[in-house]
Amino acid sequence: MSATPSAPVLRADEPGSFPHSVLAERHPAVIRQVREAFPYGPAQRRALDALLDSCTKGVIEDLPADAPDRDRWHAWGLEQYTGRSWFEVPWLWSESYFYRRLLEAVGYFAPGPWQGIDPFRPSKLAELDSPETDEELAALDALENEPAPERAAALLHGSLWGNRADLGFRLSAQSTPGQSTPAQGTARPAPGLVADDSAAFWSLLPPSSRAGTLCLVADNAGRELVPDLLLIDHLLAHGRVERAVVHVKPYPYYVSDATTADVVDAVRRLAGAPGAAAGHGRRLWAAMSDGRLEIRTHPFFCAPLPYAAMPDDLREEFAAAALTVLKGDLNYRRLVGDRLWPPTTPFADVTAHFPGPVAALRTLKSDVITGLDATVQAALDASGDGRWRISGTHALIQVRT
Numbered sequence: 001m002s003a004t005p006s007a008p009v010l011r012a013d014e015p016g017s018f019p020h021s022v023l024a025e026r027h028p029a030v031i032r033q034v035r036e037a038f039p040y041g042p043a044q045r046r047a048l049d050a051l052l053d054s055c056t057k058g059v060i061e062d063l064p065a066d067a068p069d070r071d072r073w074h075a076w077g078l079e080q081y082t083g084r085s086w087f088e089v090p091w092l093w094s095e096s097y098f099y100r101r102l103l104e105a106v107g108y109f110a111p112g113p114w115q116g117i118d119p120f121r122p123s124k125l126a127e128l129d130s131p132e133t134d135e136e137l138a139a140l141d142a143l144e145n146e147p148a149p150e151r152a153a154a155l156l157h158g159s160l161w162g163n164r165a166d167l168g169f170r171l172s173a174q175s176t177p178g179q180s181t182p183a184q185g186t187a188r189p190a191p192g193l194v195a196d197d198s199a200a201f202w203s204l205l206p207p208s209s210r211a212g213t214l215c216l217v218a219d220n221a222g223r224e225l226v227p228d229l230l231l232i233d234h235l236l237a238h239g240r241v242e243r244a245v246v247h248v249k250p251y252p253y254y255v256s257d258a259t260t261a262d263v264v265d266a267v268r269r270l271a272g273a274p275g276a277a278a279g280h281g282r283r284l285w286a287a288m289s290d291g292r293l294e295i296r297t298h299p300f301f302c303a304p305l306p307y308a309a310m311p312d313d314l315r316e317e318f319a320a321a322a323l324t325v326l327k328g329d330l331n332y333r334r335l336v337g338d339r340l341w342p343p344t345t346p347f348a349d350v351t352a353h354f355p356g357p358v359a360a361l362r363t364l365k366s367d368v369i370t371g372l373d374a375t376v377q378a379a380l381d382a383s384g385d386g387r388w389r390i391s392g393t394h395a396l397i398q399v400r401t
């Protein structure tokens, strides 16, 4: 590659575009959902109303002077964007700031009775307790008798397609007339992958190699996190890695993103399930107890910035890993810079900044895409109205070794 590649950064200022619909429709729906989830008091309700006004019609405002993370947000661009419309600044920036302000409105950060109460917890728990989760866990019984390579492939695909079960995504799918809810296991049969580097994925983690540490940067809780943990259990049990680190969000984010509490809920759910699922749960519990599986978080996971701007401590951690797996659409956007790349732009070029081997497991839920073969792109473009980019019906496994 001769020069650093570039492409326009996504913004939400074009009515009719997907980013615009997220700010104009999805964010108000998230505020409504949160208002209904808890008997918040008048002050919190007023703060939610003010946020609704600000994020749809107003401008980005500074954080309160005593906010402990004010300096951090200033370093992340807040000073530069204060006073600008939410729709004019980079889309990734305004989305991340929206979740920061939403949690502030419900008293998540301030000392008091609501501190640390996840406003999305009711919907996360409902998903974990759903019949769909029961079905997915029951399917593990049949997998027990499969040879290890088939089991490994099935678990990799389970983790990949688990990314379809995204509560924030479902919120806007429901609000789009005529579009079916793309919940995992219930919608149309999964079409193929638009890119499949599974062979490279497995080559980095040979069986019994104890290849070092796997980092998995988690995305959604519930029906995505459960298969992520199942995959990790398999990799540990078959000696493909020595240890694993699951990186979660430091606070609730993008409706259903996983926090430490969600990992605990998922492991408990597995351990308490009938059949083979319980064995996975017990092994994961043991691995967490003896340090082979570690949960970690970092403020940067809720930063409104691409991974190219990650801080040195995180960079060192990923540099030392045998492989870092980035789950989901948002992590993909952050990995490749949240830009409207020509779809055939090589994945290796746009991820050259990443400090070690990296794999993206993602269903497609935004316009950002790289690394496609020209023939695949042509077939996708010929298939309809371009919704393949955002509808969650397509997926990819991309690896840069």
Ligand SMILES: O=P(O)(O)OC[C@@]1(O)O[C@H](CO)[C@@H](O)[C@@H]1O
Binding pocket: 022, 095, 163, 166, 168, 169, 219, 220, 254, 327, 328, 329, 330, 331, 333, 363, 365, 366
């Ligand atoms: O990261 P995830 O959970 O796979 O998806 C996040 C997401 O639902 O949120 C964004 C819009 O708000 C899109 O990038 C994407 O559709």
